[in-house]
């Protein structure tokens with residue numbers, strides 16, 4: 001008898017959690033999921049004493065049904081517009097320092113614990129702070145319609161944004177159990193383009209050693225060329241944010257407008273909006289937004 005009571009109380013708790021979850025997700029009250037859940041809540045609240053086998057089976061049937069409904073919900077919300085929007089994202093100024101996925105000393109003797117602590121706690125944190133500040137200042141600029149400092153804050157956005165995103169990749173790119181060679185599909189790609197893992201490693205190492213000043217060596221996937229490439233990033237902040245995907249671009253090199261607009265870039269920019277192909281931008285957005293990393 002005790003077991004059955006435990007089960008009922010577990011299921012009741014689960015029922016409450018599901019209700020809280022659907023509310024937090026802003027699921028429409030007319031959604032079928034709510035109707036099923038309301039029905040289930042009625043059943044659970046109607047329980048006054050011990051259940052017979054049929055009643056218990058009925059509850060288990062409901063639990064199974066709701067389980068598969070929830071699974072469908074999770075599958076669909078990857079695709080359905082309004083529900084999809086409720087997935088977590090990082091609002092302006094809300095980035096946080098991701099935890100290091102291992103101890104500071106875990107990479108010793110190759111990288112000392114002292115470096116890891118300083119690098120993660122101080123340097124990465126300052127990128128997070130700088131990125132939040134830049135985003136907040138640009139939010140204020142949008143609110144006030146005052147873009148007099150847009151150049152400065154865009155630079156900060158790129159510098160600290162790249163710093164935050166690249167370090168977030170960097171920590172996970174390393175592991176105390178690391179080393180050796182990749183396997184499977186990635187190794188195939190490496191062999192296909194670079195010839196062999198050793199050739200890739202030599203190229204990547206030289207790219208890293210020869211970065212002018214400070215920066216990064218970066219192995220990238222090019223969705224356009226549909227293959228790997230090795231890049232150097234000097235300083236990482238030349239007005240880009242690594243780990244982002246371009247959706248809408250406007251060429252303001254002089255060759256793009258000078259013959260017609262001379263030095264009047266403003267008119268070119270103003271008129272350019274008349275030819276933007278939003279369908280293409282939307283398509284790029286839909287494709288790009290399928291790629292999601294854990295938010296930080």
Ligand SMILES: [Fe+2]
Pocket residue numbers: 119123167
């Ligand atoms: Fe760093």
